[in-house]
Amino acid sequence: MPWDRNQMAARAAEELEDGMYVNLGIGIPTLVANYVGDKDITLQSENGMLGMGPFPFEGEEDPDLINAGKQTITELSRTSYFDSAMSFGMIRGGKIAAAILGAMEVAENGDLANWMIPGKLVKGMGGAMDLVAGVGRVVVVMDHQNKAGESKVLKECTLPLTGKGVVDRIITNLGVLDVVEGGLKIVECAEGVTEEELRNATEATIV
Amino acid sequence: MKKIYDSAAEALDGILFDGMLIAAGGFGLCGIPELLIDAIKEAGTKNLTVASNNAGVDDFGLGVLLQTKQVKKMMSSYVGENAEFMRQYLSGELELEFNPQGTLAERMRAGGSGIPGFYTKTGVGTQIAEGKEVKQFHGEDYILEEGIFADLSIVKAWKADDTGNLVFRKTARNFNPPAAMCGKICVAEVEEIVPRGSLDPDHIHLPGIYVHRLIQGEHEKRIEKVTTRAKEDA
DSSP: OOOOHHHHHHHHHTTOOTTOEEEEOSSHHHHGGGGOTTOOOEEEETTTEEEEOOOOBTTOOOTTOBOTTSBBOOEEEEEEEOOHHHHHHHHHTTOSOEEEEOOSEEETTSOEEOSEETTTEEOOOTTHHHHHHHSSEEEEEEOSBOTTSOBSEESSOOSOOSBSSOOOEEEESSEEEEEETTEEEEEEEOTTOOHHHHHHTOOSOBO | OOOBOSSHHHHHTTTOOTTOEEEEOOBTTBTOOHHHHHHHHHHTOOSEEEEOSOOOBTTBTTHHHHHTTOEEEEEESOOTTOHHHHHHHHTTSSEEEEOOHHHHHHHHHHHHTTOOEEEESTTTTSGGGTTSOEEEETTEEEEEEEOOOEEEEEEEEEEEETTOOEEOOGGGOTTHHHHHHTEEEEEEEEEEEEOTTSSOGGGOSBOGGGOOEEEEOOOOOOOSBOOOBOOOOO
């Protein structure tokens, strides 16, 4: 059985270490916060906050307190606020240890595409290009294949890039792969997924 | 010099002109200068270029200036929540210059700090880098991005004193300080204007030197996505 969204998020949470400042993207990456357990992790929201707390209780939403996905959130005792220039200063400046992001496509050289489908989807890159260029480690969490069953882990991205050679680790519903010299290296398979199944579902070169 | 005006329309009087470049604060609908946007709509100023992280939603925020077709070009990082924007863009009525979010913030900060250009790693090897100068530092490629020098900045803060010192609240700060910095003239709208001396000078987020005109008003402060969690059983 491949991993479901929550299992992928739980696996991604294992990437985080005590004391890290981390940025989580929208979608499955947001769920990672539910699995950090006792680890001392500070979540950054790139609209200007360190120490992001959980969603508020009903009736306690504050229009001045949202995350980068524009959802209402809460603050913690450690929280600090700052403006967008400083927020991206800490991202670009390498102060954020890791970003866990979703993707449309990843390539074996670490290229990432997650912001645009030409002629179809024109929403924008938001902070994704800054994050992948600046943070210490980029972990991508995504489904291994698209709805048509085609691999999203490719030799080369077909969509416009978010960053070139920026991905360190890929966590999919089928397993975990690292970007290494010459291609991707299998780190582990999801429970019940064989290495052969993982290879067959992957277009990229596995070394 | 008197900075406080009675209304958004008065605060913008004599400043607006067709074809101008406006830098606006806000992230999504959080911390947007909603009163000044409405006043620009009423003024009918046309062919605007607006540097703002987002473009509001169809009927609120910068979306209202799109409805009236007052905007010629947007400089933004994310415009996903606005159907009218998408329609105008795909039909070629509206120009769009995508900026990575951090690049947009830094372009404003730089413009306001007298820095006409800076090199950044963000966007190297992507569409964003096309046509931009590439320079190596420490063996890595960086691209040249230009500071934004706006004709007008419109921002929203929580409190101001009568000298224009601003205090923001929580994540409503976002793009407001860099947007305020990069305009020749900055007009700020706030929820409350307090007398000088009542804000702790150590707690001012943006000094009044950046703020030329001020208004106080009622804000709708619409929430884009209400997300809550259930109260656990006691």
